[in-house]
Structure formats: C-alpha cells, structure tokens
Amino acid sequence: MAADIAEQPEGFARLLEPASTAAIAQVAAVIAERRPKHVVFTARGTSDHAALYAAYLTEIRLGLPAGLASPSTITVFGARPDLSQALVVGVSQSGGSPDLTEVLRVARSAGALTLAVTNAPDSPLTGVAELAIDVAAGHERAVAATKTYTAELLALLMLVEGIRAGDGAIPAEERAGLAALPELAAQTLADPAPEQLAARYRFADRMVTTGRGYAYPTAREAALKLMETSYLPALAFSGADLLHGPLAMTDPDVPVLAVVGGGAGGTSMREVLAKVGERGADLVVVGPAGVDGAAARLAVPEVDERYAPLLDILPVQRLALALALARGEDPDAPRGLHKVTSTL
Structure with a gap:
C-alpha cells in the first residue's frame, strides 16, 4: 500500500503525457458530438466515489443531469430503463465485476452511448462498451485502492473538460493547471x-x-x-x-x-x-x-x-x-x- 501511494505523482504525469491526453481527447470529442441529454455512472466501492466526483463535474461544468445507477435494478430486478439519450459510464479499476458489465451491456442495447473507465483495457467492462479510457495507473499491489482511485479522478476530470471544450482538446490554461499536479502531489506526500x-x-x-x-x-x-x-x-x-x-x-x-x-x-x-x-x-x-x-x-x-x-x-x-x-x-x-x- 505504501508503494502504491508513493507512485501517484508518477501516475498523474503518465496520464498527462501526450499519448494519454490524445486518447482521452478523442473519447471526449465523440461524446461532445453525440450530445447526450444526461449522464449515468455505474461503479462499486472506491470507483463509486470517483464516479460521484465525476457526477459533480458533469452537472457543474457541463450542465447535464448526472447520477449514479443502482446496478441491482437491472441485474436483480430485470429493469430495462430508457437510456437511449444517455451517456452511461462504467468506472472500475479491474473492469471485472459482472453487474457493471451488465449495466453497460443493457444500456448499449437500449441505444445509450457507453464508456468504460478502467485500469484494465482488456477487461470485460471494456469489451462491452463503445468507448474506453485506460487510466494507466499500472499494477496495483495492495487490496485497498489508492493510485487507481486518483488516476480515475484525473482521467474523469480530463474527460469532462474535453467534452466542455467541444472538440475534446483541453484549453491551454487548463493544461497548465493540470501540469502542476504531479509536483503538488509529491509535495503533499512528503x-x-x-x-x-x-x-x-x-x-x-x-x-x-x-x-x-x-x-x-x-x-x-x-x-x-x-x-x-x-x-x-x-x-x-x-x-x-x-x-x-x-x-x-x-x-x-x-x-x-x-x-x-x-x-x-x-x-x-x-x-x-x-x-x-x-x-x-x-x-x-x-x-x-x-x-x-x-x-x-x-x-x-x-x-x-x-x-x-x-x-x-x-x-x-x-x-x-x-x-x-x-x-x-x-x-x-x-x-x-x-x-x-x-x-x-
């Protein structure tokens, strides 16, 4: 756990590299073009808290209604909500929980635009989603999630700001603020x-x-x-x-x-x-x-x-x-x- 915590400044820097920035911008541009009417996040555990953060960002920065899904309505009770005008985002470090995968599968079949945000680009969650973002945190050794959580936060922040920009490209002043995060994280951890x-x-x-x-x-x-x-x-x-x-x-x-x-x-x-x-x-x-x-x-x-x-x-x-x-x-x-x- 100590090693995972210490790697977070490096994780921030990795997500802010041109390749990762471009990949997130591409996803953001697709979402901006599709113009969803509302956003539904689905997640469990630590990732649920990252999804809640993204819901705040979505409502405040994009002006879109956002909320967190209750997976059991679909997996246990068999509900099939009308998600045809929604962006449905699954957030999961492993991308391996069957309930989240099922929510995205049902949402996509209903016409929703679906996105998987994971640390496992080959996961089942990624496989059922139309779009995917790799948070690139690297292997997390401890059971308690730390570096994958903050990587999810940063990836979701970059995504929302890219959608807000319209073309997926984060504005220059925003990039400058984000660029300071690795050093600020290192200072905080010291x-x-x-x-x-x-x-x-x-x-x-x-x-x-x-x-x-x-x-x-x-x-x-x-x-x-x-x-x-x-x-x-x-x-x-x-x-x-x-x-x-x-x-x-x-x-x-x-x-x-x-x-x-x-x-x-x-x-x-x-x-x-x-x-x-x-x-x-x-x-x-x-x-x-x-x-x-x-x-x-x-x-x-x-x-x-x-x-x-x-x-x-x-x-x-x-x-x-x-x-x-x-x-x-x-x-x-x-x-x-x-x-x-x-x-x-």
Whole structure:
C-alpha cells in the first residue's frame, strides 16, 4: 500500500503525457458530438466515489443531469430503463465485476452511448462498451485502492473538460493547471503529518468524515479507507446531511475528519464546522487553511476546487495506512477482502 501511494505523482504525469491526453481527447470529442441529454455512472466501492466526483463535474461544468445507477435494478430486478439519450459510464479499476458489465451491456442495447473507465483495457467492462479510457495507473499491489482511485479522478476530470471544450482538446490554461499536479502531489506526500496524527486515532471506536461538493466524494473515500484497513467504523456525510440529524452523535469521543477546500464547497462547510465545534467533537481538517477550533490539520496545496480531490485524498490514504499499522493490523491483507470483487 505504501508503494502504491508513493507512485501517484508518477501516475498523474503518465496520464498527462501526450499519448494519454490524445486518447482521452478523442473519447471526449465523440461524446461532445453525440450530445447526450444526461449522464449515468455505474461503479462499486472506491470507483463509486470517483464516479460521484465525476457526477459533480458533469452537472457543474457541463450542465447535464448526472447520477449514479443502482446496478441491482437491472441485474436483480430485470429493469430495462430508457437510456437511449444517455451517456452511461462504467468506472472500475479491474473492469471485472459482472453487474457493471451488465449495466453497460443493457444500456448499449437500449441505444445509450457507453464508456468504460478502467485500469484494465482488456477487461470485460471494456469489451462491452463503445468507448474506453485506460487510466494507466499500472499494477496495483495492495487490496485497498489508492493510485487507481486518483488516476480515475484525473482521467474523469480530463474527460469532462474535453467534452466542455467541444472538440475534446483541453484549453491551454487548463493544461497548465493540470501540469502542476504531479509536483503538488509529491509535495503533499512528503508531509509527515499523517503518520504523526495516527497516534491520535489509535484507540478511536468510530469516526465521522464530512465534506461538501467536490469534497464529499473524498469524505466517502476517506471513510472507506479507514474501515477497510483499520476496521475503524467510519460514517461519511455531506456537510448538509450531517446537520440533518447525524450531528447529534458527534461528541468529544467521536473524531470528525472534515475536508474543507478553498472554494464554494469549503465556504459552505463553515457553518457545519461551527456546529461540530459546539458539540465539542475532536475536529481534524483536510485542506489548504486552518479552521477555528480544529485540533489538527492535514495540509494540502490550494488549487482550483475541481482539482482538490486529487490532492486531498493523499494524506488520508497515508493516515489510513499509518493507523492500520498503529492498531496492529496488516493494511496489505485486509480480512475478508480481495482485489477483485464480483457482484450481481
């Protein structure tokens, strides 16, 4: 897991190379020409969080309705929704789960434009899709996904910006921002704070993670990483949902990990964090700036709010790794888990 985490700056650089950029631009141009009316993502586990990030991008940047499919409606209940005007995107590291493959097969038969985003270009998911993007993360050794997740995020970001451009080509100013990501990721991974923070949570019984907008998928992925490596029960909520009831369970014994960026989503979290502070909860912030009342911060560079999820998750991955080791667990062999999970 440590090796996979360390390879993420290299993974960003690889996706930003001309060959990968051109391949994603070609897919984006086809989608832009087809002009889908809405976008449906289908994914599981960590990839579900990448798909959620892409749904935010799609609605905010493209102005298209977007949502996440429930594969069981098709695979278990036999539903055949009208997807004839949709772009249906399957996001999966392995591309091997039968339910995602079936969703794309049914969608394509209904007339949808289908796209597979995977780290396995020869996978069954790629085989049933009309279009495909290889996130080019390389072999991921650990069961817990890290570098494939951030590669999916970057590939989906490049795809959406290419569609927005119309011809698939990412504008020059956008390319300049993306080009800085490998170095920013390396800087973020060099910070020793996650390992130092692990001792704080060693004996925690449960945790809450939260964020809004682009940060919400990061909060969900943070909870998953903590659960699958340290077996620490972690509940993820959007900042807005946290105020609708779950806030009541926060107290000094329930740590809160909040992803707070510098954009609109981060600004909207201020009221949420004030309420968390009133509850006396142990608050740790992931973000480019401190928050009043926070006990600690996992620092990340300040970037465009769309880019932040690619960096925000990096210290959390390292925290999950360090916490698992501090609790005497083996993060490379989580109990009951396998690299490829097949569901229907």
